[in-house]
Amino acid sequence: MKKFAVETSLSYPKKGAMGKTGSWRVFKPILDKKKCVKCLRCWIFCPEGSIHREKDDSVSIDYDFCKGCGICANECNVKAIIMEREEVKKK
């Protein structure tokens, strides 16, 4: 990766350049693998690249970087993804 000498707001590709943004989440997508038909709509629409696609086209959610926007749940035609409020851990 070539880096430029100029000091301005340039960001070079790497995983999690802004840290673990999953901590921003209020609603958490929960995937029901039994309902999933491997259509990959969630994988296509996720704006953060937080849906991982496996070789057999099954998917999983990367909670380190998923911000909980809910687009995947909205796009899922078979309602295999539902949004649940993040639980506040009780002391």
Added chain:
Amino acid sequence: MTIMMDTGNRIGAKAAVMAKPEVVAAYPITPQTTMVEAIAEYVARGEFKGEYICVESEHSAMSACIGASAAGSRTFTATSSHGLLLMHEMLHWAALARLPVVMCNINRVIGPGWNIWVDENDSISQRDTGWIQFYCSSNQEIFDTVIQAFKLAEHQKIVLPVMVNLNAFILSHTSMPAEIPEQQTVDDFVGKYVPHWKLDIDNPITFGNIIGPEHYYKVRRAMQEAQQNAKQLIPQIAKDWKKASGYFHGDLLEYYKCEGAEHILLSMGAIGAESKIAIDEMQKAGIKIGLARVRVIRPFPAEEIRKLGKQADLIIIDRNISIGSEGVLFNEAKAALYGESEAKATGFIAGLGGKDVTYKDIETMCRKAMNGSAKKQEWYGMED
């Protein structure tokens, strides 16, 4: 070399085209219109090979230049007054993004009070955007400064946008002869543009992403360092251009008959040129007065002004005012002197709204300052 007898706008356009920008994006506004029309003529004749983008506003013009520059192109645009103000957000953007866009701004009054004549409030109000700012006093200087602006903006120690200012009508629409060097001279001087960063699909980066306080702080400091570097590079590039073309209009300032002067007049733009006649007249009458015409207000030539303050009292004419404060050159010259010099500084606001400022007016202001009858800063030639 040829002599071109033409207006400041058309000579500025000639310089821009000879520097071979790959993209020009512009929107017409009086009194800049004839400059972008001239570039359009070069396109029509096939003499300008770059992209010429007609946009729907000045905000878009600057945005297009930013996009083109970020993609690695040399870019040029021109505007004036309200057009410059509409660009305001994108002026900050170009500078913070460290994109070496070059722009001519024709200094014109800001409305309301619809007025197309000269004053410098438009560009002076943009002095904190990070752009380097030149002020020209002749058509030859416009040509030479536009060429130098590309060299400066793209220098690895600068990488900042540069604004070349010329006064409405007095320069923009007045024909004067200018020597135009051979294309090869300009090519050799400006060189091929090598971007210092660019958007490139083969080397993908994100630009303009979120950055935290500790990084943002560094971006601002780097801009300040680049402006400080310009204090060395502007004189160097002016000297190099003199070697290439024979023309020299001063560096940060142009000094005129300052040797042995006990009073030094600071002025800018066309008033700076007119001031030379006033200095000649007063020197003929035995007065020890010289002129330091300020060519560059960003970076501000504080060290040079401090040096003048050790030699002489200063008289400062501003064709602008920071409302609620003072004329900006007056204000900043005094700040430069603070704690370093006992020199007296007297300021005048003159020529706002396009009011004519003749050499006789300049002489009157200087004499008032020298005989102590002027206030600290006063409005010259105000007709109640």
